[in-house]
Amino acid sequence: MEGGNETLTTDFILSGLFPNMKCVSILIYTIILIYLAAVTGNFILLFLIWIDLRLHTPMYFLLSQLSLVDLALISTTVPKMMVNFFSGRKYITHLACGTQIFFFFTLGGAECILLTFMAYDRYVAVCNPLRYAVIMNHRVCLQMAMVSWIGGILASTAHTSYTMSLPICGSREIHHFFCEMPEIMKISCKDTSTYELVVFVMGIAFIIVPFGLIMASYTFIFLTVLRMKSPQGRNKALATCSSHLTVVTFYLGPCVYMYMTPGFSHTPEEEQAVSVFCTVLTPMLNPLIYSLRNKDVVGAFQKILRKHPTSKQNT
Template sequence: MKIGFNQTSTEDFILLGIFSHSPADLVLFSVVMIVFTVALCGNVLLIFLIYIDPRLHTPMYFFLSQLSLMDLMLVCTNVPKMAVNFLSGRKSISFVGCGTQIGLFVSLVGSEGLLLGLMAYDRYVAISYPLRYSVLMRQRVCLQIAGSSWTFGIIDGLIQMVVVMTFPYCSLREVNHFFCELLSVLKLACVDTSLFEKVIFVCCVFMLLFPLSIIVASYARILGAVFRMHSAQARKKALATCSSHLTAVSLFYGAAMFIYLRPRQYRTPSHDKVVSIFYTVLTPMLNPLIYSLRNREVMGALRKGLDRCRTGSQL
């Protein structure tokens, strides 16, 4: 049992943060804020283009708009509070605010992981059954896929948030992170949380391996279908449509596995903070760039939108 037990569970937590006010850390903070701004603008722009351009009203871009919405919410969950605390010199976060961060973060990460897995299935159907694609991936199916991703993540986030917030916490409530990360908060509990941590680990393994199994199975079938194509141009086009998704999957699951599947003896707060910055800021910035710069249809929609703006400004 830890010392410093405090029965009042609604007191504020203290976020120790990741940056000091040294010149080097000021530069790093500025870089993070630039990345945050690009992520914010990139995801908003991608959602807007998909919404206004009828050519992008297809299942693939519908899923991409959902991914951008998740990234947009994820990057806004932790970074604004980190920036406010850093600039104001305050490090506190309310009990409710901490619980909200945990719930949102777990929900969005879970939803995005499952959506990326189901997007692989969409690519499999598009490449293996191109003539039946519009029937197999009709609007109802797309809504069910997106809805199941959101529902799965939200339920998982709510459960973990409620359980974590019901633990009693000690009087020294210093979270060694820049946001209320689940495992960092659990370290402050005044009771033994080892059983719950094991449950979290099992849940993380399931949440990572289940979508990954969908991805592996889908791409195994995609490769089989590609090798059966007689046209080299068709093979190139098929692989090009999958490359952006595979890049996004590698970024997301690489960081997630590093954070949550490492043995405890290899975990250090400094490593977790750095990878969390990559996970919560850099990946949401890269996803819209990956899907737009390497996609002719999205770039065409962007050029069309810019031409409309120029025409409107000249009138």
């Protein structure tokens, strides 16, 4: 394929979400509702963590970072998809495509690292509670947040610079609803087999290694929980850990499928379905998972609701 004539235009064409699907408009409207629910849920969670002093702990600080990532992640793909659908235009500029790829990988990498730090936080809280305040101090929490964001930015810079420099010969149609690196590699007239190996190695660093560290943390946690004599303490530990494990499964599971398996084994429809789950459903589910199963968050929300009618009566 190498050596073909590169097309002069720099714009790409996004085929959209399941272009061959009948009644796709119903799916689009459903995604819009999910987007609004995700934005609302994450904003509420951020507001509760910011306003309630009882939630000013390392666990909720890291959770607030996760909400920020989810807000940005879903806003990276869904608004452009909605604009293209309602306007009937499928074009995306070279700059906008690179921007999507950059933010997608920055946020995706940051979330993988952040989920690992959250597992470590739970490990310290359950297995070493007497030293928790010393180990997970404010400075350490800030460093964890910075490492998550910087790690995502560094990985994203490498992916974006390579992907956007690929020569495209012939059709510039991306069979996706947003600019995805594997899809651009498919339409390139350059041999990308070497870089596919690089993607696999980076997938090990950002997906497999974090997953292994998370599983190691929870192995120690469950061994400690089994030795607990207090049923109340055991249930509380399992409740906070199960929420995080659910989020890890929902996010890292699809990532393994997308970036750790051969691209030729995926159909465009399968890749779009997995992307919708990762970039749309997961950001909506995360605040629900952490809120509905967390008494502290529910209590903070109820406290706000109780204050609101009281303030009205006073006025």
